[in-house]
Amino acid sequence: MGEQAGDRRIVIEPVTRVEGHGKVTILLDEQGRVRQARLHVVEFRGFERFIQGRPYWEMPVAVQRLCGICPVSHHLCAAKAVDHIVGADRLTPTADKVRRLMHHGQFFQSHALHFFYLAAPDLLFGFGSDVLARNVIGVARAHPELAKRGILMRKWGQEIIRVTSGKRIHGTGAIPGGVNKNVSLAERDEALRDLPQMIEWAQAAVGLAKDYTLSHLDELADFGSFESSHLSIVRSDGALDLYDGNLRAIDADGRTIFDGVAPARYADVLAEDVKPWSYMKFPFIRDLGPDDGWYRVGPLSRMNTCAFIDTPLAEAARREFRAITGPRPCHVTMAYHWARMIETLHAAEKIGELLHDSDLQGSDLVVRGERRSEGVGIVEAPRGTLFHHYRVDDDDLVTMCNLIVSTTSNNVPMNRAVESVARKYLSGREITEGLLNHVEVAIRAYDPCLSCATHAMGQMPLEVDLLDADGRLVDRRVRDGS
Amino acid sequence: MERDPNATPFASGGRPLRVLVLGFGNPGRLDDGLGPAAARAIEAAAIPGVRTEAPYQLELEDAALAAEHDAVVFVDASRTESPPFGFREVRPRTHHEFTTHSLAPEAVLGVARDVLGATPRGFVLAIRGEEFDGFGEWLSAPAAAHLGAATRFLEDALRSGLSAACASEV
Structure with a gap:
């Protein structure tokens, strides 16, 4: 128009x-x-062009320069793509668990930051309330404990990232075929010290987001909400898996569009369109075409696509979440916040599970196999499904790079x-x-x-x-x- | 009078002074790496009571770190500071809008004060850089010289518990 x-x-x-x-x-x-x-x-x-001509082993570190907001997601997604190039089809238990620990640390801190600092002013004071109070300082003044929790949850998540990657931002933990460090007992014990507090605060945040959503449901059901398809990766048994799995897409009624699609086959089911008025691409489900094939990703979509969550507190919260729409997917846009807090709780539980696993202290860190010329990595980033796809030549230089980032899918x-x-x-x-x-x-x-x-x-x-x-x-x- | 280089500076209450040195910047963008380079130099000096961090940018959780210290020295590269460096005290500033892309030292101190109730003293050591518009993990020759002067100054200030530096800002 x-x-x-x-x-x-x-x-x-x-x-x-x-x-x-x-x-x-x-x-x-x-x-x-x-x-x-x-x-x-x-x-x-223009990052896809910038990266061409660089050696493939630089990718896990280089792609973090995309941004300082979720560098861990790019770091791990690139590492997973490069794993395929070096023929590392199955990582050692230590490498797999250290990476998963890093990933859940990223989820925990990213979701906490968004909820307490970016979204809370709107939720606590109202969308049209006085702008002089509707900000982070307003939150700090009216709800000082919440503001403090936001910072300390973020700090704990960043510490998990630091002990697994070497730095809070732009670490180097994941390398082609594995990781370059394990987690020492001292690092583990330091992280475990605050775990009970973090789980308690995450549970409280789920309660806050749930109460807000349910008490405003009539208004929110009509606030920027619409029926849509949803996409994510899920584990082979259908469980929520933020680090690894195959692609699943469902339609607005919850029917399967595709399922069990291996990351390497993503281009068989997804394509990308461009528009003259935006630098973002417009991905779509190939079979449905560019007009009808758009879909949502992120916390709301993951609650809709997964069959269950494999940690008890988050699974109980997911069941409450799904109960509001019965068998159909939830399409309430503002329910993203509730879903995000359920994932925060899941991340804390997963971190606890991993920290108690002695594989984190293992010394078998890297595997290699037959060299390949192409690799695709997919992870669920905090904001949604993230794709990294590389082709390399015989001199180990990247000849093609394609990224589909979460926000692009939500365009x-x-x-x-x-x-x-x-x-x-x-x-x-x-x-x-x-x-x-x-x-x-x-x-x-x-x-x-x-x-x-x-x-x-x-x-x-x-x-x-x-x-x-x-x-x-x-x-x-x-x-x-x- | 010669000062013992291993002596522990003391806060006014008689306990050891806790100082955080946050040298921030991107070491992959030439002289923007001055902050992290300064942090590494101070870390190598192993001054009692001094903790160093070298992040790419200031983040919200740096306020929590700041709150655990008596003083914070933010070390950053500057395009405009008079060579070789400048040193000044900064005050907390209330920060209404928040983005993790851009947090100033004053805002970090503001969050520490407004949210965590902590009021560490804050200082900025701005080291003059010359080359920022390229990719590379090295410093220009002038910046390297400015770094040497700045870290000598900072090390001396830290060993004196910052009191001398506070008394006569450069």
């Missing part, structure tokens, strides 16, 4: 309390009704959510900061990392320009990010 004479355009740039840099444009007609709303990612990554869903919320809350009304924040709330539910989907860094002020159909500035609102 194109712009017409008399239309007005509103721009939210950048979107705040998300990782990275994007903007929303909202097109209003002469009656003030929303004609179109889009989330644009306005910066260019169409986020745009749908933006349009839905804009139509419902903005049409025919005087535009205020509080109303515009409703649009951002819908985006934040996905915890997008726009830096990773493209590339970005910088301050996060909110700038809203209101222009007439001829592009003349009618009004401007600026919210300082400092």
Whole structure:
């Protein structure tokens, strides 16, 4: 739907309390009704080209430079792809468990950070509440214990990453065919010291997210929510597995679209489209085509695709979550927060399980096999399914790199959510900061990392320009990010 | 008077002073690696009571680390500082909007104060760099010289419990 004479355009740039840099444009007609709303990612990554010509063994470390937000996910996903290139089809128990420990540390800290610092102001104070209070300092003042937990949960998760990768950010633990360090008994005991506290706080966070969702369910069911397909990897028995598994996709009614698809075959079931107005790609399920094949990924999708969770507290929480929709998948966009906290609890339980496993202290760290020219790695990153695909030549240099990052898969869903919320809350009304924040709330539910989907860094002020159909500035609102 | 290089600096309460040196930056972007390089140099000096960290960027959990110390020295590369370096005290600043992409030293101290109730003193050691717009894990010649001067200054300040440095900011 194109712009017409008399239309007005509103721009939210950048979107705040998300990782990275994007903007929303909202097109209003002469009656003030929303004609179109889009989330644009306005910066260019180009990482797939940058990486060409580099030696394949650099990939697990090099790809972390995509971004400082979830470098562990890229680190492990690249390592898994490179495992195939070096013929390491089955890692040693120590290598597998050290990597899984690192991965769950990443989930724990990433989800805690998002919930307590990016999402909490909206959930605790209301989407349209006073902007002077609707921020992290407002949370710290009104709920000091929650704010403190957010930091200490994040710190604990980062410590798990540090003991498995050598550093809190951009570590080097995973190498082709395994890992370069195990976990010492002293490191294990240090991490175990705070485990009971972390599980308790994660349970409390699940309760907070559940109570919020259920007490607002009527409103949330219609807030940027829509039926969609869902995709993730799952373990061979259908269990939630954040580190390894085969692809499963279900439709809006929960019927299987495909299942048991090995990572190396991802291109048989998925394809990617491009649009002129965004630097993000638009992945879709090949059999359904570019118009109908879009799907969602991330915590909500994983709760929908997995058959069960193999840790007791998180499984009990998952059952409560799924009970709200019966046998059908949950499509409530704001339920991403509840699902995210269930995964936080699962991560804490998994970390405890792994820390009690003596394989972490093993010394058999690396395996190699027959060299191959191609490798695909898939992990579930905190924000959703992450794909790394490399081809290498006889000189060990990368000739092709393709990445499908989580936020890219959620590109169409986020745009749908933006349009839905804009139509419902903005049409025919005087535009205020509080109303515009409703649009951002819908985006934040996905915890997008726009830096990773493209590339970005910088301050996060909110700038809203209101222009007439001829592009003349009618009004401007600026919210300082400092 | 010669100072004992192994002596432990003391906080005002008589207990050993706990100082965190956070040298941050990207060592893969030439002189942006000045902060981590300074942190490594201070770590090698093995000064009692001094802990060093060398992250790529400041993060929220650095506020929790800061809260465990009496003072924090943020070491960063600077495009604008007068060579070879500058040293100044910084105060906590309330940080309303949050992104993990960009957290200033003042904001780290602000979170430590506002959320954790801790008020360590904060200092910034800004070391002048010259080359940032390339890829490479080395420092330019001028930056290497500035690093030497800055780390000598910082080591001396840390061994004196920062008191001398606080008294006369460079």
